[in-house]
Amino acid sequence: MTISRRTLLASATAAGAAPLARARAQTPTIKIGVLNDLSGPYINTTGVNSVVCAKQAVEEFAAQKGLNVEVISADHQNKPDLAVSIARQWFDNDGVDVLLDVPSSGVALALQPVVREKNKVYLNISAASSALTGEQCSPNFVHWIFDTYMLSRSTGGAMVMDGGDTWYFITADYAFGRQLEADTTAVIQKAGGKVLGSARYPFPGTTDFAPYLAQARASGAIVLGLANAGADTINVIKQAAQTGLIEKMEPAAMLMFIDDVHAVGLAVAQGLNLTESFYWDMNEGTRAFTKRVLPKLPKNYPNSVHAGCYSATLHYLKAVADMGAAAAKKDGVAAVERMKAKPVEDDAFGTSKIRADGRNMVPAYLFEVKKPSDSKGPWDYYHLRATTRGEEAYRPLADGHCPFIKA
Amino acid sequence: MFGFSRPQLIAFLAMVALIVICPFILYPVFLMRVLTTALFACAFNLMIGYVGLLSFGQAAFYGMGAYVSAWTIKNWHVDASIAIALGGLTGGVLGLALGYLAIRRSGIYFAMITLALAQMVYFFCLEAPFTGGEDGIQQVPRGFLFGFIDLSKDMTMYWLVAAVFLGGFLLIHRIIHSPFGQVLKGIRENEPRTTSLGYRTDDYKLIAFVLSCTLAGVAGGTKALVFGIATLTDVNSSTSGEIVLTTLLGGLGTVFGPAVGAVVITTMENYLAQMGAWVTVIQGAIFMFCVLSFRRGILGEIGNLLKIKL
Numbered sequence: 001m002t003i004s005r006r007t008l009l010a011s012a013t014a015a016g017a018a019p020l021a022r023a024r025a026q027t028p029t030i031k032i033g034v035l036n037d038l039s040g041p042y043i044n045t046t047g048v049n050s051v052v053c054a055k056q057a058v059e060e061f062a063a064q065k066g067l068n069v070e071v072i073s074a075d076h077q078n079k080p081d082l083a084v085s086i087a088r089q090w091f092d093n094d095g096v097d098v099l100l101d102v103p104s105s106g107v108a109l110a111l112q113p114v115v116r117e118k119n120k121v122y123l124n125i126s127a128a129s130s131a132l133t134g135e136q137c138s139p140n141f142v143h144w145i146f147d148t149y150m151l152s153r154s155t156g157g158a159m160v161m162d163g164g165d166t167w168y169f170i171t172a173d174y175a176f177g178r179q180l181e182a183d184t185t186a187v188i189q190k191a192g193g194k195v196l197g198s199a200r201y202p203f204p205g206t207t208d209f210a211p212y213l214a215q216a217r218a219s220g221a222i223v224l225g226l227a228n229a230g231a232d233t234i235n236v237i238k239q240a241a242q243t244g245l246i247e248k249m250e251p252a253a254m255l256m257f258i259d260d261v262h263a264v265g266l267a268v269a270q271g272l273n274l275t276e277s278f279y280w281d282m283n284e285g286t287r288a289f290t291k292r293v294l295p296k297l298p299k300n301y302p303n304s305v306h307a308g309c310y311s312a313t314l315h316y317l318k319a320v321a322d323m324g325a326a327a328a329k330k331d332g333v334a335a336v337e338r339m340k341a342k343p344v345e346d347d348a349f350g351t352s353k354i355r356a357d358g359r360n361m362v363p364a365y366l367f368e369v370k371k372p373s374d375s376k377g378p379w380d381y382y383h384l385r386a387t388t389r390g391e392e393a394y395r396p397l398a399d400g401h402c403p404f405i406k407a
Numbered sequence: 408m409f410g411f412s413r414p415q416l417i418a419f420l421a422m423v424a425l426i427v428i429c430p431f432i433l434y435p436v437f438l439m440r441v442l443t444t445a446l447f448a449c450a451f452n453l454m455i456g457y458v459g460l461l462s463f464g465q466a467a468f469y470g471m472g473a474y475v476s477a478w479t480i481k482n483w484h485v486d487a488s489i490a491i492a493l494g495g496l497t498g499g500v501l502g503l504a505l506g507y508l509a510i511r512r513s514g515i516y517f518a519m520i521t522l523a524l525a526q527m528v529y530f531f532c533l534e535a536p537f538t539g540g541e542d543g544i545q546q547v548p549r550g551f552l553f554g555f556i557d558l559s560k561d562m563t564m565y566w567l568v569a570a571v572f573l574g575g576f577l578l579i580h581r582i583i584h585s586p587f588g589q590v591l592k593g594i595r596e597n598e599p600r601t602t603s604l605g606y607r608t609d610d611y612k613l614i615a616f617v618l619s620c621t622l623a624g625v626a627g628g629t630k631a632l633v634f635g636i637a638t639l640t641d642v643n644s645s646t647s648g649e650i651v652l653t654t655l656l657g658g659l660g661t662v663f664g665p666a667v668g669a670v671v672i673t674t675m676e677n678y679l680a681q682m683g684a685w686v687t688v689i690q691g692a693i694f695m696f697c698v699l700s701f702r703r704g705i706l707g708e709i710g711n712l713l714k715i716k717l
Contacts, residue, residue, distance in 0.1 A: 039687045074680040080543060081440065081641075084634045086680055088436045088561075109545045110636040129542060136545060174533050175540025203533075 027325050029068040032058075032313060033096040035083060035111075036126065038075035041230055042103040044259040046126050048073075049297050050101045050309040056293045057313035065321040071313075072096070078103075080110040087111055091118040097329050098123060098316060101309055105129035105176075115140045120332040123316060125308035128176075128229075128255060130395060133359045137402035140332045141358045142339060145277045145308040145349075148180060149395040150388075154275040154364035155252050156187035158386035159223055162366075164250055164273075165191075168221035169198035170212050170236055172228035177203065180254050181227040196221045206232070209239045217245055223273075224249040229256075234264055241268045257303040261381050266372040269381075274369070277362045278304035278348055279382045285347035301379040307348040312360075315344045352390055357402040361390030410584035414715040418663055426569050435565040436633070441673045442572040443630040448653045448665030450622035453579050455651075456660030457588065458615045459595035460510070461518045463647050464525025465623055467505070468498040470642025471528060472624030477544040477637035478537055487552045491571065491628040498624015499617050501528070506616035510609055513598070522644065529642045543638030547631060564633060571629050575622050580662055582618065591615055656697055658704025661717050667706050 034054055036046035051073045062069040072094070076083035083102070090096035091114070098121045102108045108127030115122040115138065122141045124132060130147040156167075167188055171181045177200075185195050196219045199212040213236070216224050224240065226233050233253050240246050252273040258280075261269045280290040280301050289310065290302060302310075319338040320328040328335045340354045344362075352362045367382040375381065397405065411419060429438055447469055454460045472494035480490040505528075509520045532538045539545070549558035558564045582588050593601040594608050602608050631637040640646065649672065657668025675693065679686045701708035710717040 072681070075682075075686050076680070077676070077686070079640050080636050080638045081630065081634045082676060082680070084636065085436055085440050085677060089434050089677075092436075092561075093434055106541055106543050106638045106640070109542055110634070110638065113546045113635060131542065175542070 027066060027068050028329055029070055029095075030062075030098070030317075030320055030325055030329065031090075031094065031096045032069065032071045032098045032100055032316075033087075033090045033094075034071060034073040034100045034309070035076050035086060035090075036073070036101040037078060037103050038073070040078050042078070042126070044263070044300060045257050045303065046101055046103045046305055049300060049302060049306045050125070052296050052298070053293060053302060053306045053310040054100055054313045056296065057310045057317065060292075061314055061317045061321075065317070067317060067320060067325060069317065076102070076104075076107055078107060080107045083107045084110050084114055087114050088118075091115075091120055095329075097121060097332070097335075098313075100312065101125050101305070103127055103305075105131075108132060109136055112136055112138050112141060115332070118332075121316065121335050122332075123312040125312060126305040130400075133355075133357045134395070134400040134402055137357050137400065137404065139358075139404050140336055142312070142336060142354055142360055143358055144312050144360045145304050145362055146275070146364070147359075147394070148176075149183060150364050150393045151254050151275050152180060152184035152187050153393050154366050154386075154388045155254055155273060156184040156193075156225075157191045158275075158364075158366040158388055159250075159252055159273060160188055160191035160193035162386055164223040164252070165193035166221040167193060167195045167223045167225050168216045168219040168249075169195065169225040169227050170209065170216060171198050171200045172203040172232055173200040174203045176229070177227045181225070184225060184227065184254065198225075198227075203228070203232070207235060209236050210243070212236075213240055213243055213245055217243075217248065222250060224251045226251060226253045228254070234260060237264060237272060238268055246271055257305065258379070258381060259300050259303050261369055262300065262379065266370065266375055266381065269369045270371045272369040273366060273385065275364050275366055276304040276382075277364055278302075278307040279365065279367060279384070280307075281380065281382070282365075282384070283350075285350060289347040311344065311346045311348050314346050315339055315342070318342065355394075355397060357397060357400055357405055359394050361394060363390050364388040364393040410580070412716060414713070415662060415717060418717055422663065422666065423573070426573070430562060430565050435561045437673070437677055439561075439565055439568045439633045440630075440677070441670055442568050443626050443633065444650075444653065444673050445666040445669035446572045446575045446629070447623055447626040448650055448657065448669045449576055449579050450619045450626065451650050452654050452659065452661075452665040453582065453622070454615060454619040455654060456664075457583055457595060458591045458612055460513075460612060460616065461651070462509070462521040462616075462619075463518045463644070463651070464505070464521035464523075464528075465620075465650050466642050466644065466646035467525035467528035468502055468620040468623040469627035469630075469646065469650075470532065470637070470639075471501055472498040472627030473631040473637040473641045474532065474538055474544060474627075475624075476628030477547040477631040477635075480550050480632065481544060481547050484550070486554060487550045487558055487567070487632060490550065490632065491625055494628020494631070495621045495625035498627065499621035501624075502617045502620025503613070506613050506620065510612045510616060522647070525642075525644060525647060529639070529644065532639060532642045538637070538639075541639055543636055544631075545636055547635040547637065549632050549635065558632070568629055568633060571625065575625060576666070579622070582615075583662070587611070587614075652694065654704075656694070656704055658707035658710070658717075661704065661706045661710060663717050664704050664706040668704065671705070 058069045103126040130149040171177045256274045366386040475497040476490040476494035505524045653668040658664025
């Protein structure tokens with residue numbers, strides 16, 4: 001812990017030395033780079049909405065504290081080498097201090113050593129891999145709203161508690177799918193449920209899921225677990241609706257967002273269970289946030305990723321305001337330490353804490369998609385089924401084997 | 408020297424000058440990306456431009472080269488030169504195995520067989536434990552060259568990449584202008600006639616295929632060290648498609664064309680990234696414009712205009 005303590009002390013002195021009334025012209029500009037998918041499969045889940053939400057946080061906070069903040073964005077096209085190339089360029093030439101969003105696990109992991117080498121700040125919102133705060137963790141990194149462990153914990157554990165105690169999986173036969181199935185199976189068994197079987201389909205390229213759905217029906221399980229993502233999840237749900245399986249089984253998607261539900265439509269998605277850590281119509285705070293940001297969003301209501309971009313930017317700026325922009329620009333680790341030292345507080349997620357390994361402990365909500373007849377207005381899609389508190393939703397610190405924690 | 412004609416020698420010297428000057432003006436990591444793509448495109452051009460074999464599976468050799476380089480330097484801590492050489496060797500051996508099957512057919516059938524075999528390699532990479540599935544091999548150290556040159560500085564790495572590119576480029580140039588290269592061109596123009604002259608064309612095609620794949624593996628291995636990653640994108644069929652486009656855009660069958668194509672494509676990818684959703688639209692428009700207005704590719708057209716062979 002020597003390094004972190006030293007940097008903490010350094011940042012504290014820097015913050016103390018910073019005079020309260022700083023001349024605006026002398027404050028160096030903080031640059032936030034949103035690196036996500038602006039043209040591919042994650043365009044709605046992340047995309048331009050993430051940029052708008054980051055800018056929203058800047059508007060709300062930066063001006064009143066006299067901070068100069070600039071938000072720029074780029075499309076990584078889901079290519080890790082392109083992403084690394086852009087990020088290095090941002091850090092070396094363009095003076096970017098924070099990397100924000102970054103969907104797709106391969107890309108997200110590829111950037112981890114780059115940010116560490118350049119001592120900047122990396123706030124990941126939309127990549128699922130729990131390795132980011134595990135074996136490949138970094139002191140420059142915070143993982144904001146979800147990971148694979150939390151998804152299986154919430155969707156698996158909370159559903160068993162709520163009566164869905166026999167499961168059948170339809171699993172994409174590659175590392176991500178198998179991992180998700182194994183993790184969720186462990187959670188289900190621990191909670192007292194049973195997994196009756198699983199059907200693995202070749203990935204990528206499978207479009208006809210009828211045989212797997214037939215096996216699922218024959219198993220007699222209550223819950224149909226979908227250990228896959230993106231277009232595959234949507235295809236399975238559509239076909240399950242067409243074959244009438246939806247009435248017999250409760251489908252549970254492991255990785256899905258509200259914009260996916262919007263794309264499929266309530267008629268098909270009704271009854272689906274999924275986990276997100278933000279829903280716009282959850283409470284006063286989320287509604288207030290949504291009301292403020294909605295007129296600026298070119299498409300869709302905010303999902304948890306977009307709200308996460310807002311929340312992460314806001315919290316980072318609070319840390320910057322505490323320690324002074326110059327100190328925050330100079331030392332990414334110190335800025336992240338400062339973020340960890342402060343409770344996260346905003347309209348979108350309420351209050352949470354960032355753990356030493358960079359895991360933001362926001363609660364996980366299990367939602368059930370409403371029937372079309374129950375939906376009262378636009379985007380009135382979710383009905384809250386269960387809540388898993390942050391401390392229970394994430395992998396315990398010791399099980400992550402994050403190297404810098406032991407040091 | 409090396410069988411360069413006068414205009415080619417001038418172009419070559421200009422290229423070397425650019426490679427030396429550019430890192431002081433432009434961002435070296437971006438330039439390394441250009442150079443590795445250029446080497447990959449040049450290797451591909453050896454096959455399509457000079458033998459007339461259109462392969463849709465080059466990413467398999469590039470990607471496997473990247474995986475093997477990344478894996479060996481990360482787990483065995485081998486020297487950077489050895490890691491890159493192993494990448495090339497992997498490309499070559501895989502090329503020998505797949506090429507042996509593929510060159511038995513020509514034209515569209517050859518293209519489809521290479522595509523199918525490359526998809527098998529992709530699937531292997533998706534499932535094999537050592538590739539890390541969709542996460543890829545991450546945090547690959549750049550290591551040391553010859554045991555004592557530390558490559559972690561971008562500029563040092565740049566000179567290595569530049570040397571690898573120029574070495575590969577000169578090798579390809581030498582191959583094309585050797586008697587062996589003449590036979591390859593003969594096969595491209597008229598295979599039955601070349602056979603009737605007493606050449607075993609299948610052997611020639613296989614050797615050209617293996618050479619191209621070896622260089623693709625070298626390019627992949629170098630790229631893995633530059634960025635510290637090897638992922639599924641490298642073996643994906645879209646990478647194969649992109650390299651076909653790169654070579655087409657620069658000019659098929661020109662010595663410098665693929666390098667120019669790589670500069671154009673990589674620059675577009677890099678600098679248009681800020682444009683968001685418009686990237687793919689702009690890229691598409693530029694491709695259509697190029698294909699409609701210069702069919703021989705950029706350098707093919709310039710060469711035709713100046714009546715020289717570039």
